[in-house]
Amino acid sequence: EVQLVESGGGLVQPGGSLRLSCAASGFTFSSNWMSWVRQAPGKGLEWVAGIKPDGSEKYYVDSVKGRFTISRDNAKSSLYLQMNSLRAEDTAVYYCAKDGSWSSDHWGQGTLITVSS
């Protein structure tokens, strides 16, 4: 069974940093694209970043370019999102998602990031 478990969320001040982690199991992590998708309170889904299976290619939505970095450790079956220069508008539940067949076929339960002073 595929399992994705996010951690690292919490309250952070504007301008601060936070690192999210996603522990994956139940599939061959090193063979799959992975993504981070966020959902602001009461709002819709927004794709944030994606990373190739070997980590050689990374892609970001324009609003987080230069501030967020997606990475992975295939030996640990883990996905990460380093978030710097956080803004109030980054407040959201962040989901880790396994990609397959041009879609996100499995999602974690999400972790809440609140950016506020």
Next chain:
Amino acid sequence: QSALTQPPSASGSPGQSVTISCTGTSSDVGGYNHVSWYQQHPGKAPKLMIYEVTERPSGVPDRFSGSKSGNTASLTVSGLQAEDEADYYCSSFAGSKHWVFGGGTKLTVL
């Protein structure tokens, strides 16, 4: 990278069919057959319901079907059941390894 356009709400009675639209552009929905649909119940993670416009993952009832014409994709739920009440989001590949979601549609089963 503008969001895809979905109606904010849709509704139907048990047993009826309802169709939710998702309109994009030739740079996303119209340009690729990589449209997917997600169901999200309150407080839960999204669940993949349709991928590649028309394909259903194993375990998804065949009451759910997808289609696409031009820049608009659609999700049809036939034989509505109470448990289908949820938010539904479309998503499309938008080129350059980027993805875009719709704003979501709240489906109410009357």
